[in-house]
Amino acid sequence: xxxxxxxxxxxxxxxxxxxxxxxxxxxxxxxxxxxxxxxxxxxxxxxxxxxxxxxxxxxxxxxxxxxxxxxxxxxxxxxxxxxxxxxxxxxxxxxxxxxxxxxxxxxxxxxxxxxxxxxxxxxxxxxxxxxxxxxxxxxxxxxxxxxxxxxxxxxxxxxxxxxxxxxxxxxxxxxxxxxxxxxxxxxxxxxxxxxxxxxxxxxxxxxxxxxxxxxxxxxxxxxxxxxxxxxxxxxxxxxxxxxxxxxxxxxxxxxxxxxxxxxxxxxxxxxxxxxxxxxxxxxxxxxxxxxxxxxxxxxxxxxxxxxxxxxxxxxxxxxxxxxxxxxxxxxxxxxxxxxx
Ligand code: CP
Numbered sequence: 001x002x003x004x005x006x007x008x009x010x011x012x013x014x015x016x017x018x019x020x021x022x023x024x025x026x027x028x029x030x031x032x033x034x035x036x037x038x039x040x041x042x043x044x045x046x047x048x049x050x051x052x053x054x055x056x057x058x059x060x061x062x063x064x065x066x067x068x069x070x071x072x073x074x075x076x077x078x079x080x081x082x083x084x085x086x087x088x089x090x091x092x093x094x095x096x097x098x099x100x101x102x103x104x105x106x107x108x109x110x111x112x113x114x115x116x117x118x119x120x121x122x123x124x125x126x127x128x129x130x131x132x133x134x135x136x137x138x139x140x141x142x143x144x145x146x147x148x149x150x151x152x153x154x155x156x157x158x159x160x161x162x163x164x165x166x167x168x169x170x171x172x173x174x175x176x177x178x179x180x181x182x183x184x185x186x187x188x189x190x191x192x193x194x195x196x197x198x199x200x201x202x203x204x205x206x207x208x209x210x211x212x213x214x215x216x217x218x219x220x221x222x223x224x225x226x227x228x229x230x231x232x233x234x235x236x237x238x239x240x241x242x243x244x245x246x247x248x249x250x251x252x253x254x255x256x257x258x259x260x261x262x263x264x265x266x267x268x269x270x271x272x273x274x275x276x277x278x279x280x281x282x283x284x285x286x287x288x289x290x291x292x293x294x295x296x297x298x299x300x301x302x303x304x305x306x307x308x309x310x311x312x313x314x315x316x317x318x319x320x321x322x323x324x325x326x327x328x329x330x331x332x333x334x335x336x337x338x339x340x
């Protein structure tokens with residue numbers, strides 16, 4: 001049985017209550033017992049029952065993170081390779097720790113210190129990693145679609161850790177997990193996503209994920225940063241931040257990607273901060289108890305004021321902790337036998 005199989009050690013077995021219920025069929029009639037695909041490339045094509053399964057599994061994984069000895073033998077003998085072609089603090093570290101806590105072997109490859117600098121293609125790098133016996137490849141890449149390309153060429157499970165301006169599914173899953181934990185559910189919550197929607201893979205994954213789970217999502221930013229097609233994804237598009245914040249249960253502030261601003265998408269950082277930065281006065285428009293989120297890294301004083309980032313509404317550090325639980329869940333589900 002899953003709850004016995006997954007991890008017995010130290011301070012006692014983890015009991016995956018909801019998942020166990022799924023297995024014995026007491027709740028969630030018709031729910032999945034594993035993910036349908038070998039890879040997690042985005043949330044666009046992931047079903048709601050799969051999202052629930054990941055979040056439920058992450059809830060059990062969070063228990064391990066709270067233990068004094070944060071290690072279980074679940075993925076002993078499995079190998080996780082983290083391949084990052086772009087900088088990362090949160091995603092890479094949490095995938096590495098997630099693998100360690102589950103007793104998998106993990107290796108990190110940075111483009112800058114690998115044979116990529118000698119001109120090796122992504123396909124050849126992937127084939128090399130596969131030949132070395134990886135069970136899971138976690139890939140961050142500046143090109144949208146790169147994880148999909150790798151997934152088609154290797155037998156290992158591929159997890160998209162952010163590809164260009166396409167998707168960042170594990171970030172959206174940890175965002176949903178954080179909101180669900182704090183609010184008790186996602187259905188009918190009003191979620192405002194504010195900032196540089198154009199460049200944001202986080203925004204795309206959050207829109208897919210939150211709308212699938214029944215939340216009402218508004219996106220807001222300068223008109224130059226609102227790409228076409230957002231309504232088709234299920235989002236309500238607003239150019240005025242006050243309109244987006246009014247009655248919001250959750251506010252997700254996005255990083256202004258200053259490294260991608262050569263096109264001059266807004267007149268000045270100061271004006272951007274005035275119109276689209278979250279401060280205490282604007283936060284007062286949201287519902288009492290609204291959650292303030294940010295995927296990080298933050299530009300303090302630009303998209304978010306320090307007093308809001310560190311204030312009582314902020315769950316930004318919780319997001320980071322929950323990211324570890326969500327990534328443990330994904331490694332388990334994709335490498336530990338959780339596929340149908
Ligand atoms: N949110 C996020 O992806 O952060 P990192 O770039 O630090 O991984």
